[in-house]
Amino acid sequence: MKIRIGFGEDIHRLVSGRKLFLCGIPVPFDLGLLGHSDGDVALHALSDALLGAAALGDIGKYFPPSDPSTEGISSALIVKKCLSLVESKGYKVGNVDINIVTEEPHLQPFIGKMRESVAMMLGVDIDSVSVKAMTNEGLDAVGKETAIRATASLTLIGE
Ligand code: MG
Numbered sequence: 001m002k003i004r005i006g007f008g009e010d011i012h013r014l015v016s017g018r019k020l021f022l023c024g025i026p027v028p029f030d031l032g033l034l035g036h037s038d039g040d041v042a043l044h045a046l047s048d049a050l051l052g053a054a055a056l057g058d059i060g061k062y063f064p065p066s067d068p069s070t071e072g073i074s075s076a077l078i079v080k081k082c083l084s085l086v087e088s089k090g091y092k093v094g095n096v097d098i099n100i101v102t103e104e105p106h107l108q109p110f111i112g113k114m115r116e117s118v119a120m121m122l123g124v125d126i127d128s129v130s131v132k133a134m135t136n137e138g139l140d141a142v143g144k145e146t147a148i149r150a151t152a153s154l155t156l157i158g159e
Contacts, residue, residue: 003156008045009048010150015032017032023043023113023118024121036063041149042114044150053086090158090159091156092157093128093156097153097154098151102142114131
C-alpha cells in the first residue's frame with residue numbers, strides 16, 4: 001500500500017458584492033471572496049492538496065484564470081476534476097484536514113455542514129474529514145478582514 005501526503009494553501013480577498021462560500025457551503029456575511037470561480041478558498045486549498053499528493057501540478061494548470069469558460073464556476077467542480085485526476089492515477093483519498101483562517105465571520109456553526117459537504121465531494125466517510133477554523137489574532141490581511149486564508153493536508157492511498 002502506497003501512502004502519499006498532499007498540502008495546499010490559498011488566500012482570497014474579501015470584497016463586497018460577492019457571496020461567501022467555504023467548503024461548498026454558503027456562509028451568511030456582508031462580504032464574499034473575489035475569484036475567477038466562486039472564490040471558495042478552502043476548496044482551492046483542498047484541490048491543490050489533491051494534486052500535490054499525486055505530483056500532478058496545481059489548479060492553475062487545469063483551471064487557468066484566463067479561461068472564460070470557467071468564470072464563476074462552483075469550486076466543487078474543481079475538486080471533482082482534481083479527484084478524478086488522482087483517481088486515474090490509482091489513488092483514493094485517505095483523510096483530509098482543512099484549516100480556515102478568518103477574523104469574521106465565525107465559522108463554528110458551519111463546521112458540521114462543511115465536513116459533510118467535503119465528505120460528499122470526495123466520496124469518503126465524514127470521520128475522514130476535519131475542518132477547523134481559527135482567527136488571525138487581528139494580524140495581517142486576514143486579521144484586518146480583507147482576506148480569508150485556508151490550508152489543506154490530506155493523504156492519498158494507492159495500491
Ligand atoms: Mg484560489
